[in-house]
Amino acid sequence: MIVDVSRLDGPARRAYKASLLAQLERERAATGLPHWIVVDEAHVPFGRDAETSKYFDPSQKGYCFVTYQPGELKDEVWKELDVIVALPSGRRILPAGSPDPIAVVEERWQKPFVQMVDAARFGQAVLARRDELSPPRVFTRAPRTSSHVRHWHKYARATLPENLCFHFHVEGSEPGYDAANLEDFHWALTTCALATVRFHAQRADFSRWIRSVIHDDELSAAVQELESRISDKTEDMDVDVVRAGLLSAIEQRYLE
Incomplete structure (x- = not known):
């Protein structure tokens, strides 16, 4: 199901997304589904000042946060992250004055993301697990299986x-x-x-x-x-x- 929220203004759109996430959490608590919730532009609903208690249950796991502004994520989210995948394309065309997202990740996790992302070739990404002592690893992404409109x-x-x-x-x-x-x-x-x-x-x-x-x-x-x-x-x-x-x-x- 696809819901078009483009006609809603900013506050109404954020309120709708929050209510939808809350409903998904209630569904997961009752049935265990969906196994994963993917949140694009996660720095908006999970930003530093966002009130997430009604729709964010870290004990459930199964969250995938997608963002080009990781520094805007609230500390509660950072504490629960187990794996980070950094894409070289995440640095492209950032708003003026925005911090380098890869440098933010490196500072947070104290792992050499910047050096490895700089060395990554097109089509590659860098993956790290919080509990591993070894440095991040580079892997080659598989091509997408659906067209991108x-x-x-x-x-x-x-x-x-x-x-x-x-x-x-x-x-x-x-x-x-x-x-x-x-x-x-x-x-x-x-x-x-x-x-x-x-x-x-x-x-x-x-x-x-x-x-x-x-x-x-x-x-x-x-x-x-x-x-x-x-x-x-x-x-x-x-x-x-x-x-x-x-x-x-x-x-x-x-x-x-």
């Missing part, structure tokens, strides 16, 4: 820092253009000169940016395949066909 408003409109923007190459005296998010990128790709498309496609700039900045491996692979169709000898008409394919790939991946 993404949305402009959630993934493509957040403004990127200047150093992560996509810089569109132009020739001559034409002004350049920087795409500060994927929606900007889509618009610029629609309007830029074919020479610009050719320039970036031959260098695999589009797929590299989508993979390293947007962190969308699936879209990056589709874009890379399209880029491979362009060479110095490719006719402008065919470059425009590739451009249309690039736009379509983005639109299919990021639905309104």
Whole structure:
């Protein structure tokens, strides 16, 4: 069952989530199910100032907290954590002034998370258990088994820092253009000169940016395949066909 709470304001949304978590705890106390409760953006319902006594029973275990702001979790939650999995992507595009989440985890558990996450390759993660004396270990994540439908408003409109923007190459005296998010990128790709498309496609700039900045491996692979169709000898008409394919790939991946 999926419940759409997007029309609720902040306080009403938080109140509903709290009531839902409380109901789940009552259900678990009575039946033992569900075995696991996964809480996304856990720093909101389980933040430092949140009153969680009605919906958080640490004795039940079976909680999975997902957050990019672990420092905001209340101490009661930190005391009950048995395992932490840290993803390199958890550090991407944090709000200005936000602490490094991996450094927060390292400070809390006194284990070398930062060094290991820095050394992790794409697709890897770092796992540690509280009761182990050994350092965290690196493992390779299995590919997801279901497709991920993404949305402009959630993934493509957040403004990127200047150093992560996509810089569109132009020739001559034409002004350049920087795409500060994927929606900007889509618009610029629609309007830029074919020479610009050719320039970036031959260098695999589009797929590299989508993979390293947007962190969308699936879209990056589709874009890379399209880029491979362009060479110095490719006719402008065919470059425009590739451009249309690039736009379509983005639109299919990021639905309104």
